[in-house]
Amino acid sequence: MSIKFNPENLTFKLDTCSTSYVIQVNRYGYLMHNYYGALVSDDALEYLNFAQRHSSHFPRVEMENKEIPFFSKSVHRMEYSTNGCGDFRASALSILRENGTADTDIKYVSHKIYAGKPAIEGQPATYAADDEATTLEITCIDSVSLAEVTLFYTVFENLAAMTRHAIVKNTSDKVMNIQRVLSACVDFHDARDMDFIHLYGSWSKERRFERMPLIHGAQSVASKMGCSSHMHNPFIALASHDATEDFGDVYGFNLVYTGNFLASADMDPDGGARVLIGINPEGFNWRLEPGEYFVAPEAVMVYSNAGLGGMSRTFHKLYRNNLCRGEWKNKRRPILVNNWEATYFNFDEEKLFDIAKTASELGIEMLVMDDGWFGDRNSDRSALGDWFVNEEKLKGGLGKLVERVNGIGLKFGIWFEPEMVSRDSELFRAHPDWAIQTPGRPMSIARHQYVLDMARADVRDYLFDCIKKVMDSANIAYIKWDFNRSLTEVGSATVGAERQSEVFHRYVLGLYELLERLLTAYPHLLLEGCASGGGRFDPAWLYYSPQFWTSDDTDAIERLEIQYGTSMCYPTSAVGAHVSACPNHQTARISPLKTRGNVAMAGTFGYELDLTKLTDEEKEIVKAQCDEYRKYYDVINYGELYRLISPWKDRTRCAWSYVSEDKREALVTYVVMRSSIYDLHYIRLKGLDPEKRYLCEQTGVVLSGDTLMNAGLCLHERLRDFDSSVYHFTAID
């Protein structure tokens, strides 16, 4: 059992293969956080929660009218902090009582430990078989409000990962309101030598890596856009100052949620820090009638003492094996061509078929028809919501086109943006009330569209029926599910005034319900998430769609940074990456087709250009790329990622590699962002077996793993700006 309870000192010890997490119930009934880090022996570790700092100014708990001398919630490390009863740091939980007060105080009542991991009702979460994970539930009560709080912890046996979430139940006979309920809270004893890492961005510039020292006070990232957003990802890490890609302590936190989130680290004056991650409390309130309960989403925590690389590889494995589901989880995904950048809205069935024909000659396996196939949709100004085929564009209908495409050996995929409605659409004219809105205030418009109220069952039924009709009319293997604006003026006709602050979260739950319904009805469907590029690249989506369109910026050089940041916690098998035309439509940069291919191969590979316009020479390159991707598919998608040179390091080059789990195969990619006369000639590889000898396919040279890792791989070619090279190694003994 990897979770142990010691009844003598009331300690819980939660071990993964390489980490320990220790909680203790103190003598007053409070849950204390004693330790999180590398695996330690079964000691209680209460000395780690000894607080030096005591003065009569710190509020102390009174019990039976006696002041408890050395226990103050503001200086000890609390396991799940609450509001208003003496812990002045940011709180994980705040419950507003019917009398208008919001002080909250929870104490241990009971616990359960069991094999496996429970599902989270109606929400995405990691999953595990009984022999893969162990779960601890600790139930606490606020004896005044009668809010019952159950904290869930699951530890994985073979991964340095644990997950957490909380359920709050109203066991009183009065209404209560949850003002904040974070999914995880971790108090660090000494964070003075730690950095705060996060991924920020914007449209076409998603998930840029930023690292800075923790300072006193709060550092946080958040979204209040209704989606996880381009601006910030629901991921943060604390890393020791000296942690590198390969060495040092790193704690990663990621939220399995696709709505408004908060992730923060708050350093107190004495150098301790509290990390919180969960639903953004801003704009959130959840009303609990007597007997009702609220389930907070899952937070994932990963500890690595092998630097950022170790942390990323744990996230990748966990998400590939214990979050992605269904048929496509570990099945080879088709190499696709998407017509968006090839045609935008200007296409008909012949144009699509021409692209498909060329695609089939080149070894591409699926045609994806993007935006513009439905209703009166000839620009982004109209028709979202009118999910019936535009037969002026697709003469003979969808079935005929799909049959022709299937007839030449390609699968067929289609684009939807279900959550949206254009102002100029039949749907909006018929149901203006289906758009999210608040009484009396004009709705903000973005990309000429409004957001449908996903909290409404009738809206979801309409969308499901529309998608079903399309799915049943043709052999559709894939859907790209897009989302191109954020939520504003958020209100819903489904709930009364007292529940309007629940609508952001109800929207997300409605979305989950619709996605689940779709995947249940079409279990063979491959879903790819998208949100104006990567505006919702988060673990919640990976539960439904094993791949996500990473960014609308398809420029190979820009993608180096975007994909590098994305790789912090998301696996390569989830990273939608396509080769597009040059000059690039977003940046006007011209880069070699070879490099565009090499960079897109660090993801779910495809093309996004008019294949019919390629020269014969380019077609040969595309053909070779598709063969290469198929050949290296396993090591790219199931191997372990080692980042070798960060694109931010000196902004001149970038390199990464994949190593198969048995260390018999490796693939190294090297890209020059800006060449210089004294270019680097060696890259030190990582993750190989030092005792094995490896044959390099491209150079024919045999070198041992220790030489490649310690002396390095010699780069023979002289590369110009934006050139790249790939080296494939196989063990020969």
Ligand code: DGJ
């Ligand atoms: C935004 C997506 O990111 C693009 O790939 C494309 O599907 C457009 N929407 C279509 O409107």
